[in-house]
Amino acid sequence: MSDRREFRDLAAPEEARAVVESLDISPGTETVALADARDRVLAERVDAALDVPGFDRASMDGYAVRARDTFGADEATPTTLDLARTVHAGEEPCVTVEPGTAAEISTGAVMPAGADAVVVVERTAETADGVEIRTAVTPGENVMPAGADIAAGARALGPGTRVTPREIGLLSALGVEEVAVRSRPRVGIVSTGDELVRPGEPLNSAAGEIYDVNSYALAAAVEDAGGEPAVYPHAGDDFEALETLLHEAADECDLVLSSGSTSAGAVDVVYRVIEERGDLRLHGVAVKPGKPMLVGTIGESAYVGLPGYPVSALTIFRVFVAPALREAAGLPEPRTATVTGEMAVEERYAEGRLRYMPVGLVEDGAGSTLVYPVDKGSGATTSLVDADGTVAVEPGTERLPAGERVEVTLFSPDVRVPTLFGVGEDDPLWSRLLDRLDAPRYLPTGTADGRRRLRESVPDVAVVAGPEADDEPGEALGGWTREWGLAVAPDSDVSDLAALVDGAARFVNRDGGSGLRHSLDAQLTQLADERGVSPGEVTDAIDGYDLTVGASESPARTVAAGEADAGLALRTMAASLGLQFVPLGTERVRVLANPDRTGKESVERLAGLLGDLGDLAAGLDGFEV
Structure with missing residues (x-):
């Protein structure tokens, strides 16, 4: 037998x-060339080493001008400017826009020296005397500033990210030649x-x-x-x-x-x-x-x-x-190519044509899928990794109300909902903290936007900095303090805030929604009160106050590049770039949770990490945990 x-x-x-x-x-892990990285999984975080775009560029066809030269212009009383040379995309401008002049410019072209805005061609008319400007523009209008897509020093992709053609596009835009991936x-x-x-x-x-x-x-x-x-x-x-x-x-x-x-x-x-x-x-x-x-x-x-x-x-x-x-x-579980979810917020749409709306996915506290719009503009490569798919909005649709069920066509069948979705302040310690979480998604759109979206109950968490709001949303999970001030060039005579206001130093600021900007504006208001003048008089005296950039490291990098004398920055950023630092104070960074999602596994994991930040703060000058 x-x-x-x-x-x-x-x-x-x-x-x-x-x-x-x-x-x-x-x-284990290995390093592969970018050409061989498709479908691999990142083993380490990738930070942007340069601004994308690397220059201020026109976002519309029209005329590059000095915004102040257009003030008061309209259809009834146009302003005529002398016409300088034309600036084409892909060439270095060889013209300076002097007061009273304008340069014809193509979409995507480098903004010429002296110009700070673009008047769209539809609101102009060339005449024998030059070009008629039939609308007023403000500084930065129709201009995509350097780093507007993604700024040098910003967290581009995190460990655990699967590299698809979308990520290849972003890494290519950053000039990355090879990446560390899981074997x-x-x-x-x-x-x-x-x-x-x-x-x-x-x-x-x-x-x-x-x-x-x-x-x-x-x-x-x-x-x-x-x-x-x-x-x-x-x-x-x-x-x-x-x-x-x-x-x-x-x-x-x-x-x-x-x-x-x-x-x-x-x-x-x-x-x-x-x-x-x-x-x-x-x-x-x-x-x-x-x-x-x-x-x-x-x-x-x-x-x-x-x-x-x-x-x-x-x-x-x-x-x-x-x-x-x-x-x-390091790959996610596969899923179907379409998912159904509820709109997290209302989205209005007034155009009579089919729209493929980029959207992201997030799970609420009950595990239901919520869908939120993601739209940073057609020229932004980061929209490709911030979105999970598209919703087809049919012609004649005026709005998609919050709560309406929609079908999302995923970019790939293996897309999964991020374990944690956050919005808010750009902060180096927070970037390190994100590395400890499994497959999070974070949009560094600033403190103001983080508060707004948290009030709408879209993200799991918001990261805010600067003065606390009277109606601060969410539940506090924890936080830290960071020292802020001015990163100044080695030969600059800016020694305090008053010297910046009273001197001739060229300044580069943060955008109005950032916590750093709120902290700066609070001190400028206090200085105005001490001098008995309006805050506007103080800010008008600062050359470049309205010159803003989107990421926290961008002003310091602008100073290091010799393009400004002083910039709003954190101490750690000035130190890392070898710049002098003028301290102006400390501000609290707070991580706020959506009250309906404090029991979500990833939020609980985050709360635990916030209880012990000592090793994460190592090497970050001016940070206290």
């Missing part, structure tokens, strides 16, 4: 899944059975031979799940030969998959190889198809034995092995 091993206590699917998940198949788990594939023949070889059907399906099917499935397949030669049912082949694969791979010879028959030698030479942790699972399943180790390598029938093998692989491979490779 043959020696047969019967399945007795079959493992429950949950137990089998837990056993497979307990196997160590993590392969793909190397998976050895061994198909067993005397009856198997590799495709392309002669087949004797009369002798019961069949083509080897599993080697190629499993190799494709491994690659689809983020692994690197290595197909080994076909093995028969000879014990010694199969033992040698399995050990060879185990020495070279993180995981070994075999198919066939896992049932309890007398010729099923794989069972004996694992039992006698490795560690058998599971044999048999209560699932159909796919009951004969082996899980264990061979030396330092993990091992899973799959059934011989292709349908069974692929089913067991998909249900039990693929999730573990994706976890090791």
Whole structure:
């Protein structure tokens, strides 16, 4: 009578899944060229090393002007300016816009020296005397400033991000040549059975031979799940030969998959190889198809034995092995190409044409999917990674009210909702904190926008800085303080705020929605009160007060580049760029949670991290936790 091993206590699917998940198949990290980074997973955060765009550029066809030269102009009383040379996209301007002049400019062209705004061509008319300006513009109007898309020093992509064509586009815009990624788990594939023949070889059907399906099917499935397949030669049912082949694969791979010879028959030698030479942790699972399943180790390598029938093998692989491979490779679970969710906020739309609205996804406290619009302009590459898909808004739709259910077409089937969605202040310590979370999304749109969106109950958290608002939204999770002031050039005579107001130093400011700007404006208001003048008189005296940039590091970088004498900055930024620093005070950075989502797992994880920030603050001058 043959020696047969019967399945007795079959493992429950949950137990089998837990056993497979307990196997160590993590392969480490490696550095790859950007051209080879598609579908890889970032192992480290990527920060922007330069501004995108790297120059102030026209966002419309028209005329580059000095905004002050257009004040008072309208259709009834146009202003005529002398016409200078034309500036085309892709060329360095060789003209300076002097007072009373304008330069014709193309969309995307570098703004010429002296100009601070663009009048769209539709509101102009060329005459024998020059160009008539039929509307007034303000500084920065129709101009995309350097760093408006993404600013140098900003957090571009976080660890755990899967690199798709969207991320390739952003990394290319940043000039990144190579990136650190998680290595793909190397998976050895061994198909067993005397009856198997590799495709392309002669087949004797009369002798019961069949083509080897599993080697190629499993190799494709491994690659689809983020692994690197290595197909080994076909093995028969000879014990010694199969033992040698399995050990060879185990020495070279993180995981070994075999198919066939896992049932309890007398010729099923794989069972004996694992039992006698490795560690058998599971044999048999209560699932159909796919009951004969082996899980264990061979030396330092993990091992899973799959059934011989292709349908069974692929089913067991998909249900039990693929999730573990994706976890090791850092890939998310796949999902359908469309999802349905509720609009988180109202979106108005008045144009009579089809619109594909970029949207992001977030889960509320009950686990329902909310959909929020993402629109930073068609020229912003960061919109590609801030959005998860699009909603088709049909012509004639005037608005999508909050709460309306919409269908989202995902950019790819493997898009998943971020574990944590936050909006608010740009802060270096917060960027480090985000690295400790799994797959978060953060929009550094400023303190004011963070408060606004939190009041609308869109994000999970908002990060705010500067003076506290009277109606501060949300629940405080924690925070820290940071020293702020002026980053000044080595030869600058700016020694305090009064010297900035009274002197001739060229200044670069933060945008009005940032916490730093609120702190600065509070001190300027106090200075105005001390002098008995209006705040506007004080700000008007600062050359460049209205010259604003979007990221917290941008003013200091502008000073370091010699393009300004002083800039609103944090102490740590001045120190990192070798600039002098004029301290003006400290401000509190606060992390506020959506009251309806304090029980969300990622928010609870964040609250725990906020309780111990000591190591994260190391090396950040002026930060106190």
